Amino acid sequence: MKKNLINLAGVVMVGASVLAGSAHGQTSTQPKAQTSTQTEAxxxxxxxxxxxxxxxxxxxxxxxxxGLYEVRMGNEIVYTDEKAKYVFVGSIIDIKGSVNFTKQRTDELNRVNFADLPLDAAVKYVKGNGKRVIAIFEDPNCGYCKKFRHTLQGVDNITVYTFMYNILAEDSVTKSRDIWCAPDRSKAWDDWMLNNKAAPVAAAGCVAPHEKVLALGKKIRVTGTPTVIFTDGSRLPGMVDIKALEDKLTNMKSAPVALK
Incomplete structure (x- = not known):
């Protein structure tokens, strides 16, 4: 999408610092009779x-x-003037640089209602008292996911719901199905992600929730693995270190989640 926008005739792209100055210098040339709804249309x-x-x-x-207008296209946010003559690609940041309004808006749009997640379609792992809860979208062929699983070994008192999100390779579905159909799913997942020990071949009649998880990931716009979803609805795309994860879990404000 960004490539298409950049190729638009007459497009002007500006960074956050330039955007602040140019945005304040614009004047409206739209007819006064034009309603907000008409302008947006x-x-x-x-x-x-x-x-x-x-x-x-x-x-x-x-x-x-x-006077800018936000144009949202999936995960992407760009800005334009009221005549749609220019498109501004970048972040809007306050003059002191302390607030990134574009990131705030993107985080808001990507927020997930944790209670709506179909946790029965996830592999459940509990360590310690399990009071701290996260969900993760991971692919069995994801190298960064495997590194993140090693990071999780140092986190205590946590419950992890892993959605096996098979998007990276053709055999991801097969590997996930074997793990899902193993007698101990949590152990089978850790055996594979931590030690490269494959699960036994699944029985022919065993059905894994691949399609359900794939549809869920697309619905909430998970575009890569690993992606961590927290109980406050926020997310962290990509691998994070143990300090960042602990800081997030400690400072997060959210209601307790009833474990399934």
């Missing part, structure tokens, strides 16, 4: 027409930042 139409028929604009919203 017009912007959506112009973006779709110029990016191409494959573009899907999820929403157009006026921001409090210099």
């Amino acid at each position: 017009y912007i959506k139409k112009m973006i779709v027409e110029n990016v191409g028929s494959g573009a899907k604009v999820d929403s157009v919203t006026k921001t409090p930042y210099g």
Whole structure:
């Protein structure tokens, strides 16, 4: 999507520091009779027409930042003026650099209702009292996921729900199915991720929740592995070190989760 936007005729791309200055210097040339709804519809139409028929604009919203409009397309947020003449690609940051408004907005859009996750489709692992809860999307062929599993060995009093999100290789589905159908799923997953010890071949009649997890990941826009989902609905894409994980778990404010 970004490539298409960059190739738009007349597009001006600016970084966060330039964006702040140029945004405040804009003046509205849209007719006064134009309603907010009409302007947003017009912007959506112009973006779709110029990016191409494959573009899907999820929403157009006026921001409090210099008259700019937020255009959301899946996980991507860009900005434009009220005439959709320019597209601004980058982050909006306050003048002191202490708040990244674009990141705040992206985090808000990516927030997950943890209680709605189908935890019965995940491999459950409990260490210590298990009071701290996370969910992880991992692929059995993901090298960073394997490194992160080693990191988790140093975290105590935690419950981990692992959704085997098979997106990296053709045999990911087979490996995940063998693990899911093993007598002890949690042990089989750790055996593979920590020690490269494959699970026994699954019985022919055993069905793993591959399609269910794949649909879930697409629905909540999980685009890579590992992706950690916390009980407050926030997420951390990619591998994180033990300090960052502990800091997040310690400082997080969320209601207790009823374990299944």
